[in-house]
Amino acid sequence: MNRAEIARVLDYAVLKPTHALRDIEEACRQVLENRIGALCVLPPFVKKAAELLKGSESRVCAVLAFPFGASLTEVKVREAEIAVSHGAEEVDFVMNIPLFKSGAYEAVRRDVEEVTEAAKRVGSRSGVDVVVKVIIETGYLTPEEIISASRLVEEAGADFVKTCTGFGPRGATLEDVRLIASTVKKAKVKAAGGISTYSKAIEFLRAGASRIGTSHALQILSEAPL
Numbered sequence: 695m696n697r698a699e700i701a702r703v704l705d706y707a708v709l710k711p712t713h714a715l716r717d718i719e720e721a722c723r724q725v726l727e728n729r730i731g732a733l734c735v736l737p738p739f740v741k742k743a744a745e746l747l748k749g750s751e752s753r754v755c756a757v758l759a760f761p762f763g764a765s766l767t768e769v770k771v772r773e774a775e776i777a778v779s780h781g782a783e784e785v786d787f788v789m790n791i792p793l794f795k796s797g798a799y800e801a802v803r804r805d806v807e808e809v810t811e812a813a814k815r816v817g818s819r820s821g822v823d824v825v826v827k828v829i830i831e832t833g834y835l836t837p838e839e840i841i842s843a844s845r846l847v848e849e850a851g852a853d854f855v856k857t858c859t860g861f862g863p864r865g866a867t868l869e870d871v872r873l874i875a876s877t878v879k880k881a882k883v884k885a886a887g888g889i890s891t892y893s894k895a896i897e898f899l900r901a902g903a904s905r906i907g908t909s910h911a912l913q914i915l916s917e918a919p920l
Contacts, residue, residue: 695896695899695918696918696919696920697728697915697918697919697920698729700892700895700896700906700914700915700918701728701729701730701731701911701915701918702729702730702731703731703899703904703905703906704730704731704732704895704905704906704908704911704914704915705731705732705733705734705755705784705786705884705886705905705906705907705908706721706724706725706730706732706733706734706908706909706911707734707757707860707886707907707908707909707911708721708733708734708735708909709734709735709736709757709760709860709909710909713736715739715742718735718739718742718743719742719746721733721735721743722743722746722747723746724911724912725747725750725752726746726747726750726752728911728912728915729750729751729752730752730911730915731752731753731905732752732753732754732755732784732905733747733752733753733754733755734755734756734757734786734907735754735755735756735757736756736757736760737756737757737758737773737776737777740754740756740777740780740781740782741780741781743781744780744781744782745781748781753783753784753825754781754782754783754784755782755783755784755785755786755825755827756774756777756778756780756782756784756785756786757786757787757859758770758773758774758777758785758786758787758788758809759773759787759788759790759809760786760787760788760859760861761788761829761831761859761860761861761862762788762791762792763787763788763789763790763791763792763829763831764790764791764792767790767804767805767808767809770787770805770808770809771808771809771812772812773787774787774809774812774813774816775812775813775816777813778813778816778817778822778824779816782824783817783822783824783825784824784825784826784827785809785813785824785825785826785827786827786828786829786856786884786907787809787826787827787828787829788828788829788831788859789802789805789806789828789829789830789831789843789846789847790802790805791831791834793805794830794839794843795834799842799846802846803846803849803850804850806828806846806847806850806851806852807850807851809826810826810828810850810851810852811851813826814826825853825854826851826852826853826854827852827853827854827855827856827884827905828847828850828852828854828855828856829856829857829858829859829886830843830844830847830855830856830857831857831858831859831862832857832858832866832867832870833858833862833863833864833865833887834862834863837873840870840873840874840877841873841877843855844873844874844877844878844881845877845878847878847881848878848879848880848881852881853881853882854881854882854883854884854904854905855874855878855881855882855883855884856883856884856885856886856905856907857870857871857874857883857884857885857886857887858886858887858888859886859887860886860887860888860907860909862887864887864888865886865887865888865889866885866886866887866888866889866898868897868898868901870885871883871885871898871901871902871903872901872902874902875901875902875903876902882904882905883902883903883904883905884903884904884905884906884907885898885899885901885903885905885906885907886906886907886908887907889906889907889908889910889914890908890909890910890913890914891910891913891914891917892914892915892917892918893917895908895914
């Protein structure tokens with residue numbers, strides 16, 4: 695893939711608690727300059743990022759219930775509604791990891807379903823087809839749990855199963871991506887967590903990912919062929 699092609703599948707993550715407004719503004723400038731597919735920001739910065747990227751092909755992605763997914767469903771639903779109303783065209787949120795580890799799969803399914811429906815409902819009012827990606831945090835899961843979580847996310851109507859937040863016990867692995875990709879039928883796969891080079895990004899795309907989440911988007915692009 696050349697630089698322009700890989701730029702379109704990058705979700706540039708600017709999510710550290712130390713990132714300030716000036717960092718978001720600089721990231722937006724880089725996103726526009728390099729035509730990066732999406733910029734992922736924390737909820738307080740969604741509105742500003744949407745203003746700066748308005749009219750471009752780059753999308754704003756809000757990360758919600760981050761990084762543990764442990765908020766009550768009602769809170770996550772409202773957070774999704776606000777983020778989309780502020781201009782987010784994509785939403786990445788964390789499934790309820792504690793409930794999943796407790797075996798409360800139906801509650802987790804309802805959580806994913808309600809948040810997904812809320813984001814898409816608000817988006818449809820503005821004519822926006824909101825893309826929803828659910829983070830299952832593979833580092834906390836066994837292979838069997840990765841399969842169960844991936845099926846659950848797909849059945850609940852989300853567009854993507856995403857591997858990791860980048861704040862968990864480890865990043866994504868090629869095995870994670872292959873396992874998710876072989877499990878889902880309609881949902882796509884977003885690989886995120888520890889992907890910092892062009893060669894690594896290509897490996898994950900070849901393994902079955904459709905998106906790459908990374909805080910190293912500029913490094914990846916600098917290494918990509920023209």
